[in-house]
Amino acid sequence: MKLVIRVKLLPTPQQASALQATLHACNEAANHASRCAFTTGIKRNRELRTQIYAQLKDRWGLGAQAAQHVIKKTCDAYAALAGGLKAGTFGRPGSKRRAKATGKPITFRPDAAQPYDDRMLSWQTEQRTISIWTVQGRMKRIPYTGQEDQLVLLARRRQGESDLIQQNGHWYLLATIDLPEPPENPAPQGFIGVDLGIENIATTSTGKRHSGRQTNRTRENDRRLRRDLAKKNTRSAKRRAKRNAGKQARRTRDINHKISKHIVAEAQRTGRGIALEDLSGIRERARLKKPQRVTLNSWAFGQLGSFIAYKARKAGVPVVYVNPAYTSQECSQCHHIDKRNRPRQAVFTCRSCGFVEHADLNASHTIAQRGWWMWVRGAESQVPVLRLVA
Template sequence: MKLVVQVRLLPTPVQAAALEATLRACNEAATWVSQVAFAYATLKANLRAGRLGRPGSARYRRATQKPVAFRPFGAQPYDDRVLSWQIADRTVSVWTTGGRMKNVAFTASVEQLATLALYRRGESDLVHRDGMWFLNATCEVPEAEPNTEPVDFLGIDLGIVNIATTSDGEIMAGRELNRIRIRERGLRTKLQKKNTPSARRRLKKRRRKEARRARDINHKIAKHVVAEAERTGRGIALEDLTGIRERVRLRKPQRVTHSSWSFAQLGQFTCAECGHIDRANRVSQAWFACRSCGFVDHADRNGSRNIRARAWELWRRGAQSTAPAPPPKSAGGAGRKRSTTASGARCASPSL
């Protein structure tokens, strides 16, 4: 299993100037190369997934016709030939345009130091963000061989009002996250209208705050879901939401909420009890009432049960998953596992 450990560098003013000059030079060179050889794996993947609009659209044409320009402080990868770690001393030695720079201090927790000492492998990324310097180190942590045959599936319905609803009936509401987003959005609007130097400083300071809070909430929910699936020996089944921002058209008032949404969902009109499909089954955002058998339940809970049922049926048929495969055993991870996906469900074993 690959993990990324981020540590903060504490360079002196002279060291910081050398790191800044190095990042600028590397990104200027990358921008020049981009104009000569315009081909990127990430760009192709985004085009295939529909994240840059439909073929022929103005957005699609802009993405495919204009070479990528690299930001002056874009992150740069360093391998062990040009960056070495002295973990016991909490320093690194790093190559710069001015030569090899030694004894650049960094700070890290005891747990981070232990992980770096035991499992760090491969490249480390030099990152400059909000006036601070960081190193993101790749660590390959071995994991136990999982059971690849789930006894059942835990269906997860993902939404805006409720971030996640499981087929067990557990609802993880997104009220706190949405409240934070509305407050931050209002504050940003006020500061942008004010447009004074102090307002711009406050905007810059707060720009990552909302994202950090959302990431923390989502991370806690994801860990809880995975722990429950592991405890019960079940796989995890999710809706396949690839490219949904391009597939779904929204009214103008809904676009901001949709764009800031960590997840997305399509309407669920199928009864989890009898299978009857009717748009009128979804009586409101929160409630589902089957017009055929009279079954009534929370709409998200009904949707998660449908996802679980689809996942189990697809698994029995031997369909393949679009979930990321774990690293090979030689890299400390488990081998490739059989899992499931098709027509709106994405399924995987608990370890994924």
């Protein structure tokens, strides 16, 4: 199981200047490679390398390994774009979003991440320093720091490339470690269903609700602040906007980490699996009013799901994905489906058997049942057949 550890570099001003010049040179070269790939249609690593490898070394002063990584980074970006187009991430063919994504070359920010392999970067884990290639020569004995438990794992299990990034004036290396996965529980004692939403970020079939009320209020205040600062457009407003940039994303990430940790810990403690809704493409399928679209699109449901998935793998907890269709309308007791079963956002009242429960909790029970249905049949790629009631 591969995980990413972020370590903070502590360079001197001279070393930081060299690192910044290196990032800028690599990303300028990547933009040149992207323009060539877009113009010629050559987007495979080997073919593109034949075309521009020498140019990158001569014009931007890149080393052999750096030039190859720049080309590979460019090809990977186009491969990711092709995958997104195939999955419908950029909308339907002919849409403005899709035309915007495909109508010009991919561009890289001046401080976008640059990959390093062991020829360009060496770790002195005992001294906790690194030696790294830059366009101004090799920089040695740059100290780094991080969480103690993560640094111990880094020293023992680091594997593959690392990415150099700059964030808010600080320098980091994203290093990959390879951890052995514990065996997955072969016989879970049922499943914990997780219903994701906006009023309640996550509701589990065990009765735990992670409320999103305070979070939504804070995010609305953040949106209002960004809008007001953009209207002012003064120098001080821009400075304040820059200070607040990324604050909401960090807060959301922290909340998702805490929720996912709680859900996985409960599943591991009780010997159960976790059932999640397959929400891929929800933004394209949802038909909501504009204020609701803003709220839906700004919450990282995919991030929360990925956090639950990787922490479950780390704990040996099985995870299944179920069809999300009609989970809010199906009765978890008699399985009667009717849109009138949910007269209000938080209320579920079955029109067939009279069962009454909080709507999100009822949906989580339905998700748990579908997860168990899929597990016992060993058909995780299939979805149950639902009875629709007019």
